[in-house]
Amino acid sequence: MTNAVFLSLGFGAAACFLQCAPASAADVAAGKAKAAGCAVCHGENGISRTPLVPSLAGEPDDFTQWQLVYFRSGTRKSEVMEPIAKPLDNDQIRNLGAYFASLPPPKPPDAPPDALALTGGKLAAQQRCSSCHGEDYAGIGPTARLAGQREDVLLKALRDFKSGARVGSGVASMADVVYGLSDSDMQALAHYMAAHP
Ligand code: HEC
Ligand code: HEC
Known part of the structure; x- marks a missing residue:
């Protein structure tokens, strides 16, 4: 089995857990409100200016959701993010994913490659x-x-x-x-x- 096939099978089943359950549609405005507390570290509009803190702007919706689920469960270790993700429920995670996906991604300066x-x-x-x-x-x-x-x-x-x-x-x-x-x-x-x- 190729990697790509394995990957899509794995995620196919996993994605259902978040998306196939009867769920309310994501609420971007609620995600934005919830994200006010994230900006201290992840930056205004999801563009990080802090060393070792990722930018979240323009991340795929599912990526942000899954990373929050991994922090919440402790599958992805982070002393900082685990306690932040622990109290989030699935609706809040869905809204945060949709909000960050709606933001324009970081734009690196236009320079010839070194x-x-x-x-x-x-x-x-x-x-x-x-x-x-x-x-x-x-x-x-x-x-x-x-x-x-x-x-x-x-x-x-x-x-x-x-x-x-x-x-x-x-x-x-x-x-x-x-x-x-x-x-x-x-x-x-x-x-x-x-x-x-
Ligand atoms: C077979 C599919 C696959 C290939 C090929 C692949 N990636 Fe990934 N990559 C992933 C997945 C899936 C994730 C998310 C992993 C997770 O959930 O932690 C990821 C995550 C990452 C991350 C973490 C990003 C973040 O913001 O957390 C980096 C960096 C990365 N990949 C770099 C690369 C680079 C560089 C290459 C090529 C050398 C590459 N990847 C090739 C599937 C792949
Ligand atoms: C006190 C600082 C801080 C706050 C507040 C914070 N984060 Fe983080 N976040 C981090 C750090 C540091 C990492 C990188 C962890 C690592 O190195 O693996 C991270 C990683 C992430 C990632 C993974 C991104 C990637 O590219 O791998 C997501 C998603 C995330 N945070 C979402 C949030 C959300 C949503 C909030 C608000 C509810 C939030 N964070 C609040 C510091 C913070």
């Missing part, structure tokens, strides 16, 4: 990152947007997948991806993705 970004771009093509993260690395469904994300956040995520500190979906897709990557490969990839429009 040598490290060129290396990162080659690696990204070889590793077919876009097969899961989508054209232009904008993210699809439960898979994160990478384009324009903070470089320190991207590098930490890759290192956490490599060390096993971050597990997430349990489908092991990212664990397989980082298995063959060196730390300098991950630095180049993070640099490339952060600068990608």
Whole structure:
């Protein structure tokens, strides 16, 4: 079974848990109100200016929802996010997902790629990152947007997948991806993705 098939089967069943249950439609305005408390760290309009805190603006709806579910259950470890996610109910998570997805994504400065970004771009093509993260690395469904994300956040995520500190979906897709990557490969990839429009 290929990775892609395995992934879609895994998420197909999992996505039903959030979406196939009779549920009220997401309320973006309620999500925005709830997100007021997130802005201290994640920034106004979901664009982070804080080291090691991800931007959330323009993340796929399902991605944000799933990460909040993983923090809530403790599947994804974070001393900061676990207590914040614990009290959220499914409706609040659905509204937050819809709100952040509605915001314009971070826009990196328009600059020609430097040598490290060129290396990162080659690696990204070889590793077919876009097969899961989508054209232009904008993210699809439960898979994160990478384009324009903070470089320190991207590098930490890759290192956490490599060390096993971050597990997430349990489908092991990212664990397989980082298995063959060196730390300098991950630095180049993070640099490339952060600068990608
Ligand atoms: C005190 C600071 C702080 C606050 C407040 C906060 N977060 Fe976070 N959040 C973080 C940090 C730090 C991480 C990165 C955790 C890691 O390194 O794995 C994170 C990660 C996330 C992620 C994962 C994003 C990704 O790209 O991996 C989501 C989703 C998220 N937070 C949503 C929220 C929401 C929704 C709120 C408000 C209800 C919120 N956060 C409030 C600090 C905060
Ligand atoms: C087989 C599908 C697949 C491929 C190929 C893939 N990814 Fe991922 N990636 C995922 C999924 C699914 C997630 C969300 C994982 C989770 O739930 O924690 C993810 C998450 C990430 C994250 C964390 C983002 C965040 O904000 O939390 C980074 C960084 C990342 N991938 C980088 C890459 C890079 C770089 C490549 C190519 C070298 C790549 N991925 C290839 C499926 C894939």
